[in-house]
Amino acid sequence: MNKVKELYDNLANIDDLPAFPAIAFEIIRLTRDPNTTSRNLEEVIKRDPNLVTQILKFANSSLYGLSREVTSLNHAINLLGFVQVENIVMISVILSSVKKLPLHKNFNRDKFLEHSFGCGVTAKIISNILNFNFSSAEFSSGVIHDIGKVLLDLYAPDCLDEILDNAYKKGLSFIDSEMELYGINHCQLGAKLLSIWGLPEEVIDVVENHHSPEKANNKLLASVVHVADLLTYSEGIGFGGNYAKFTLEEDIGWQIIIEEAKLKEEFDLAYFTFKLYEDIENAKQLYFEGS
Amino acid sequence: MDPKTFEELREFIYKKSGIFFEKSKEYLLTNRLRKRLKELNLSSFEEYLRYLKSPKGTQELGPLFDAITINETYFFRHIRQIEAFRDVMVPELLKKKRSINVWSAACSTGEEPYTLVIALMEKYGQNIPARILASDISNEVLEKAKEGIYGEYSVKELSPDMKRKYFDSMGLGKYKIKDFVKRKVVFKNINLLDPALARKVGKMDVIFCRNVLIYFDNNARQKVIETFYNDILNPGGYLVLGATESISRLNTKFKLCHFKMAIAYQKPE
Ligand SMILES: C[S@@+](CC[C@H](N)C(=O)[O-])C[C@H]1O[C@@H](n2cnc3c(N)ncnc32)[C@H](O)[C@@H]1O
Numbered sequence: 132m133n134k135v136k137e138l139y140d141n142l143a144n145i146d147d148l149p150a151f152p153a154i155a156f157e158i159i160r161l162t163r164d165p166n167t168t169s170r171n172l173e174e175v176i177k178r179d180p181n182l183v184t185q186i187l188k189f190a191n192s193s194l195y196g197l198s199r200e201v202t203s204l205n206h207a208i209n210l211l212g213f214v215q216v217e218n219i220v221m222i223s224v225i226l227s228s229v230k231k232l233p234l235h236k237n238f239n240r241d242k243f244l245e246h247s248f249g250c251g252v253t254a255k256i257i258s259n260i261l262n263f264n265f266s267s268a269e270f271s272s273g274v275i276h277d278i279g280k281v282l283l284d285l286y287a288p289d290c291l292d293e294i295l296d297n298a299y300k301k302g303l304s305f306i307d308s309e310m311e312l313y314g315i316n317h318c319q320l321g322a323k324l325l326s327i328w329g330l331p332e333e334v335i336d337v338v339e340n341h342h343s344p345e346k347a348n349n350k351l352l353a354s355v356v357h358v359a360d361l362l363t364y365s366e367g368i369g370f371g372g373n374y375a376k377f378t379l380e381e382d383i384g385w386q387i388i389i390e391e392a393k394l395k396e397e398f399d400l401a402y403f404t405f406k407l408y409e410d411i412e413n414a415k416q417l418y419f420e421g422s
Numbered sequence: 423m424d425p426k427t428f429e430e431l432r433e434f435i436y437k438k439s440g441i442f443f444e445k446s447k448e449y450l451l452t453n454r455l456r457k458r459l460k461e462l463n464l465s466s467f468e469e470y471l472r473y474l475k476s477p478k479g480t481q482e483l484g485p486l487f488d489a490i491t492i493n494e495t496y497f498f499r500h501i502r503q504i505e506a507f508r509d510v511m512v513p514e515l516l517k518k519k520r521s522i523n524v525w526s527a528a529c530s531t532g533e534e535p536y537t538l539v540i541a542l543m544e545k546y547g548q549n550i551p552a553r554i555l556a557s558d559i560s561n562e563v564l565e566k567a568k569e570g571i572y573g574e575y576s577v578k579e580l581s582p583d584m585k586r587k588y589f590d591s592m593g594l595g596k597y598k599i600k601d602f603v604k605r606k607v608v609f610k611n612i613n614l615l616d617p618a619l620a621r622k623v624g625k626m627d628v629i630f631c632r633n634v635l636i637y638f639d640n641n642a643r644q645k646v647i648e649t650f651y652n653d654i655l656n657p658g659g660y661l662v663l664g665a666t667e668s669i670s671r672l673n674t675k676f677k678l679c680h681f682k683m684a685i686a687y688q689k690p691e
Contacts, residue, residue, distance in 0.1 A: 364682055375510045376681050400678055401668030401685065405442035408683055 134287045135313035135320075142323050145286065151328040154179055155224045162213040169208045172216065176204065185223040186216060192414075214266040221330070222251065222274045229281055243281075246363055247274050249411075254359035256410045260403060261392055265352055272337035273356045279321030279338075280305075306342050318342055344384040351391045357384035362407070379404075423452055423467045431471055435490060438483060439636050440643070442666040443490060454489035491636055495530045497537050497572075498579040499632075500665040506681035507628065508541045511660050512552070515627050518658070521551045522627040525654075527614060528634035529556035532567025532607070533576055536599055538630070539606045540588050548602055555623065557612035564609050570599035614638075614646050620653035627656050633664040644672050651675060651689055661687040 132140075142148070157175050161167045176182050183204055190207035191200060201207045208216055226244060251273030258269050283291045290313065298308035309316045322339035333349060337356050340347035347353030361377055361384075379385045379400060389395055423431070431451075432443040443451060455470065464470050474482055498504055515522045526535040535556035542550040558564055574595045577585055589597035612622050614634065629650055635643050647669055650661055661676060663669065669676065669687065676687035 362680070376506075376514075376679055378677060379680055380678065399668075399670050401670040402436060402442060404680070404685055405444075405666050405668075409444055409446075411683070 133290075133313050135283070135290050135309070135315045138282065138286050139315050139320055139323060142282070142320070143327050148324070148327070149281075149285075151330075152224055154182075155220055156329075158220045159217055162217040167213070169205055172208055172213070173205050176208075176216075176220070181227065182220060182223055186211070186219050189215075189219050212266070218267040218271040221271045221334075222248075225275050225278065229278075243277070247277055249363040249415075250274065250276060250356065250359045252414045253363050253407070253411060254356050256407060256414065257355050257359055260406055260410070261388070261394070263351065263355065263392065265355070268331075268333050268337075269352060269355050269359075272334045272341075272352070273359050275321070275325070275334070276338050276341045276356055276360060277317060277321065278324060279317030279319070282320045282324060283317060316342070344387055350387050354384035354387040354391075358382065358388065362411075423448065427467045427471060431467065431474075434471065434474060435486070436668075437671065439487060439490075440668045440671060441490060441636055441664070442668070444666060447492075450492075451490060455486075458485055458489065487636055492633070495533045495633075496576045496578060497533045497540075499533070499537070500684070501579065502682060502684040503632075503662055503665060503686070504537060504541050506684045506686060507538065507630075507660075507662065508545055510681055511628055511686070512542065512545075515658065516551055521553065523625060524552050524554050524628045525623060525626045525630065526554065526556040527612075527629055527631040529558050529563075529567060529609070530560075531563045531572075531576075532556065532570060532599075532609070533572070534630060534632065535567075535607045535609075536570070536588075536603055539603050540584070543588075543603070550606060554607045555610065555626075556607050557610045557623075559611065559613045561611055564611055568604075568609055570604050572597045572599070615642055619646075619649050623654055625656055626654050627659045628662065629655065629660070630662045632662065633667070635663065635667065635669075640672070643669070647672055647674055647676075655689045657689055658691045659689050661689075663687070 154175065158172065161172050161175060176186065186204065186207050187201060190211055201210060211219070226248065229240070229244060229247075251270045254269035254273035255267065257263075258265055263269075280291075283294070293312055294305065294309045297303065297312055298305055301308070303311070306316050306318070318339050318341060322335050325335045325338055333352070336348045337353045340353045341356050341360055344350055344353035344357045358379070361379075361382065364375075389398065428445070428448055428451075435441060435443050452467075455467070459465070459467070459470055462470070462473065464473065473479055474486065512522065524538055526538065529535050535554050538552075538554055539550065542552055556567065558567075571592070572589075577589070577597055580588075585591070585597060588600055588603055590600060592598055610622070612619065614631075615638070616622065631646075631650070635646065638646065647661075651674065655661065660679075663686075665684065668685075670678065674687075675690070677690055679686050679688050
């Protein structure tokens with residue numbers, strides 16, 4: 132048996148597996164309990180100043196298009212709604228746990244975070260432009276879609292090297308390279324971790340199928356994240372040149388979006404792209420240059 | 423201008439010209455059109471939009487396009503497109519032949535074709551695997567291009583290092599393009615609407631036709647695009663338009679390709 136397969140099979144038994152913080156569980160439990168008030172939620176969130184900052188930052192970002200500045204946590208919770216608060220919490224928890232990991236040399240943490248976050252933002256922008264309503268699940272699944280790569284880096288760094296080398300030499304994508312070498316990919320690894328963590332099925336489904344949206348339960352959601360991933364370019368990790376150019380119209384995820392959203396006739400891909408780039412530029416300034 | 427009016431106006435502009443007007447340039451549009459509103463005795467942008475959409479509105483397209491054209495050019499304008507050219511298109515085309523033909527189809531004062539040369543030299547050294555043709559309808563700009571002397575504005579995107587490498591500083595904020603760059607570009611006077619266009623240009627692998635189609639009406643635009651496709655571009659060749667320009671409303675067999683934060687059109691193999 133190869134090392135990646137071993138990792139996959141024994142994932143639940145690894146002692147130092149990154150944990151999902153208790154506070155996040157508490158928040159997820161609360162947001163899903165119909166008796167919870169925004170005050171209850173506020174009480175819990177307040178214990179983590181980092182989360183408070185994040186939530187306010189999102190409430191004030193152009194993604195949510197609120198016009199007045201939001202300064203109180205309670206106000207932010209009410210404006211964003213419980214579902215979005217849950218998503219924001221999940222994102223910041225995951226981002227900060229990745230930040231704490233002792234990552235290995237081939238793994239460019241900043242690029243990884245930038246790509247992860249960029250994918251989430253782009254997914255959100257796509258559904259904003261196309262008027263989809265996923266209550267932000269596209270955002271959180273976008274941010275954690277590649278979490279399986281973190282596992283590779285933590286527990287099978289040699290394999291990660293091999294995968295990258297192989298991808299580079301043969302001009303393969305990351306996923307084709309890992310399938311060729313080990314027969315298990317980062318999507319499967321990531322999905323397994325998330326189910327060990329007990330995260331919502333919806334998110335696990337997307338992570339598992341972000342390279343095969345046609346197999347997902349929620350095809351549209353998986354496709355949005357898939358296309359966002361394409362548009363965000365996995366620079367610095369698993370590049371192999373494969374994302375340097377693509378034809379969106381020929382992409383399976385894009386075809387699902389067109390189909391499911393009934394965009395066919397009058398849809399102008401160039402116009403869509405210009406809007407997308409414009410929003411991505413703005414989001415970049417907001418989240419990367421500004422911080 | 424309220425956001426909804428802006429959104430409608432830019433959609434209107436896009437449908438008429440293929441130009442996507444960016445939010446970040448809204449102030450420009452507002453400033454330039456305010457004068458127009460006064461001349462037409464209109465009191466709001468909503469009214470102006472209604473006028474544009476009315477039967478009489480067609481006469482207003484000229485002044486509207488004047489207001490949105492940003493008649494400028496500089497080195498490494500829209501760097502994402504230049505990167506896509508250098509890092510993706512050229513290596514891909516070079517898999518099939520040893521040297522390619524590139525055309526800057528409205529080169530103005532030369533910044534664009536020289537940029538292409540410099541970009542390629544950064545990657546391939548002075549012996550670039552490309553021949554560059556640059557043309558424009560105006561002799562005045564062509565003379566300036568051949569002279570190759572530029573002010574600060576033109577070189578604003580270049581690092582001091584790049585300036586040193588490819589220009590001789592003449593003092594007083596003037597930069598002269600070095601000979602080894604200049605020699606790589608052939609300048610010609612060519613009108614894109616000339617019926618003999620294809621014969622004058624020959625076969626090309628990449629066409630840069632940025633920020634010029636806006637000066638043409640739909641018919642002329644369609645004709646130019648068809649000539650590019652049918653008579654000038656080799657199979658697999660690329661057409662690069664302005665960064666926020668599209669021909670998707672025209673009837674064309676070009677395939678839209680996405681690069682890193684840039685698009686281009688490709689003639690299928
Ligand atoms: C805004 S400049 C574009 C410069 C450069 N391509 C860029 O994007 O930075 C437009 C140029 O198009 C030229 N032009 C206008 N009509 C033309 C025509 N029919 N044929 C060729 N060039 C034309 C003008 O002389 C002018 O130099």
